[in-house]
Amino acid sequence: MDTDGVSIAGILAKHPECARRTVQRWLNQLVAAGRLQAVGAGRARRYVASGSRPAVTAHAPDAFAHHLPLMPEYRKRDLAEPDPLRLAWREVIKAAVREAVRQPESEPLDVVRKCVSKHELGADREKVEALAIEELRRLHEGVLARYGLRPSDLAQWQTRQAQM
Numbered sequence: 001m002d003t004d005g006v007s008i009a010g011i012l013a014k015h016p017e018c019a020r021r022t023v024q025r026w027l028n029q030l031v032a033a034g035r036l037q038a039v040g041a042g043r044a045r046r047y048v049a050s051g052s053r054p055a056v057t058a059h060a061p062d063a064f065a066h067h068l069p070l071m072p073e074y075r076k077r078d079l080a081e082p083d084p085l086r087l088a089w090r091e092v093i094k095a096a097v098r099e100a101v102r103q104p105e106s107e108p109l110d111v112v113r114k115c116v117s118k119h120e121l122g123a124d125r126e127k128v129e130a131l132a133i134e135e136l137r138r139l140h141e142g143v144l145a146r147y148g149l150r151p152s153d154l155a156q157w158q159t160r161q162a163q164m
Contacts, residue, residue: 005039005046089128092119096132097139098147104160108136 011023027047030036039046086093096115100108112132121128141151 005048007043007046009043085124085127086131089119089121089124089131092116092121092128093132093135094147096129097135098149100132100136101139101147101149101153101157104157107164108161109133112136 008020008023008027011027012018012020015023027036027038031038031047034050036047037050039048092115096112099115100106100111103111112129116125116129116132139147139154141154144151144154
């Protein structure tokens with residue numbers, strides 16, 4: 001790292017618990033407020049203190065600690081482990097949801113059972129059916145691409161479900 005400031009990569013190396021985008025946002029806010037100056041562009045961009053403050057150097061162990069809000073609520077969130085059953089049968093679940101929505105005249109549970117029965121799931125059959133039904137209950141426009149569906153498919157299915 002150069003002694004004429006610090007880069008985003010340098011900050012992330014010292015604070016790996018922070019998300020890159022969050023650090024970028026903080027730095028942009030500090031530059032806009034005039035507390036820092038951005039020198040260079042792209043990966044070569046460095047951030048140095050503005051005005052009479054001493055330059056932030058690579059040798060300062062936590063030079064940005066007092067500038068960046070490194071509180072726990074801003075750190076990367078711990079992600080839950082993915083459900084192994086959902087991962088193993090995700091294509092079957094997606095196909096079951098897609099077929100249930102594309103057949104609005106049919107009972108969704110029947111369509112899901114029929115779609116799941118085409119696959120050798122063994123002891124996981126009931127659990128996969130339950131996961132597909134759960135996905136149907138949580139279905140909204142933001143996840144339609146995941147299932148290869150259009151908003152019109154969802155609207156038609158929701159209208160039919162409301163009539164049942």
